[in-house]
Amino acid sequence: MKLALTDQEVAFRDELRAWLAETLPTVPPEPPHDDDWQAKRAYDTGWQRRLYEAGYAGIAWPKEYGGRGASPTEELIFLEETEKAGAPYVGCNFVGTLHAGPTIGAEATPEQKAKYLPGVLKGDNVWCQGFSEPGAGSDLASLRTKAVLDGDHYVVTGQKIWTSHAQIADYCELLVRTDPDAPKHRGITWMVMPMDTPGIDIRPMKTLAGTSDFSEMFLDEVRIPVENRVGDENDGWRVAMVTFSFERGTAFVSELLGSFRLVADLAEVARKTGAWDDDHVRRELAIIAAELEAQWALTKRNVSRAARFGTAGVGGSVFKLAYHDTKVRLGDLSMEVLGRAGLALDDPAGLSAVDHVERRLYTLSLSIAAGTAQIQKNIVGERMLGLPRER
């Protein structure tokens, strides 16, 4: 085991640092945190374009379809350095660069790769995900949006939900039911839905944090060309799951490093409010800081496993559960330190309350999105400990 970087990794880091130092001053200011999604799209895709021009786009994608082909450790360095330098996050490029793109890379035909992947890398196209449905959440494979073959098109009707960036996306990676009589995992097909196809009705939903981060999507006889299907008909469940098999344990790097900053900032706020004189506050913040540091070590362990074995395995579930638990306590401590100053998001007291309170609210989604904490605990209990499934 070693923590020190190899010469090659140091060279990668130094080159990246130099590029960031040169490039970040020329990046336009981040649009305000409201629902101006076109402005967010312009900002996020503008950054993706910069990455593309510098050769950092698709950092973990294989070189054969235009990626950087970086090792898991180099990807970790990339995420750490960009976060520490204050570079833009992946934002609305998330589904394209980290889910739909890699799926297409692994499963699609050469023609499909040539059609879709360059647009992701260059920041020309934004993707969204049409997986969950009102009746198919944790039990995703029970999805019912149906696709019926009609000549050289599928006619798709149904409803999707929790679709982030639907209102600004060009394409949607869509799961549909093509065989209603097959066992539920074997009647699903994966396809690309262009978002300008007639019959798509997008209705943004407001989250408890007050912004419209995701939408409902109503599909009414949407005609999708058969050539947009990736993988075989009724093999979509396997296609959708393939990205999990190259999970590298890097999904929460930016999030985690952001939390280190929140801890440091909360210590400052506590000194201003006098809460720092309270031994309980100092010690609880120390324990939280220690847990985050330990989760950073776990991240390095997961990345090392991915480098060695090709995947971090259940390490991603382990990280998510541990991290959520710590974040809840950090959020609660933030509210305690802020006191009544935490009751107004306008932050008239000038204590950076908005950051802390927004994160406190956002933390509520961490134990729900991309597999609830309860599902993650089942995964840990069953795959790591070998406990039987509940019947």
Next chain:
Amino acid sequence: MDLEPTDDQNTLRDELRRFVSARVDHDARWAAAAQPGAVDRDLWRELGSMGVFGLLVAEDAGGVGLGWAEAAIVFEELGRAAVPGPTIATALAATIDGLGLDGIVDGTAVVGLVEAADPLFVEHLDGLDALLVLDGGSVTLADPPTGTTPVEHPLDPLTPLTMLGAIPTGRAVEGDDLAHQLRAGSALLGAAFQVGLGAAALELGTDYAKDREQFGRVIGSFQAVKHILADAAVGLEVARAAVHAAAVARDERAEGHRIATARIVASRAAHTATEACIQVHGGMGYTWELDAHLFLKRVLVLDQGPAPVHAAVGAVAASL
């Protein structure tokens, strides 16, 4: 960067696990508890011949010449069996240049380590050949006082305690920042040992949950039970990574606050896991005959030092 154990490190872990699980099983633990104060000298020499005490000692000085990363792996395995005796203290004593005490590496000498405090409880006093005393920045090597009596009811049946009225005198041991180094080593190996105790408890609880039936099915299939064990597994995975990172950082002389971090999370994870084991066993978990409480009680002993967990929390707080 590579925080996954190497093949050699995995082999070391497997060898230790095989040896320790065969040598220090349930019966051996209770045999040790029946002889308060004694240290099993045969076991000590066997541990010595396995290299446990010479791990951190250079090969030309008769040791194994490995690093803290390997030590963390080995002490987790000792924790898995709740191996009785001052293993951490003896392994740390072996690292002190010019201590002037023979037989530490090969396991013929048993050395204790205590932080001067009030009350002054020394662990395994009757079994010691020598006692290292940490007092602020000073380290002394004392002959264990004789004519003392262990307390009648130590919290941990496997950790006999003797209360001393005064700090034993001895000769000063010099060394670069030695007191700090001994505390850091003790915190790190204590954290590794606690991860092992937690892992043993998790395994005991998981095995039981796969076997015990209620309402016509094994209880480990119920999510209410499964999630208790999953929480324990999560805590231990994170803590193990933190312990390994701290050990590697110490080898690379870049430890920063990583040892304090590891100390804090390992303790919390070990509490969660040992308590989960007791909870999953239901009424049996609350009995004397199940080993679960031995794991928990050793965790509680290790929390108290040297370099106690509360000091680690204070150290991290001071850095914020």
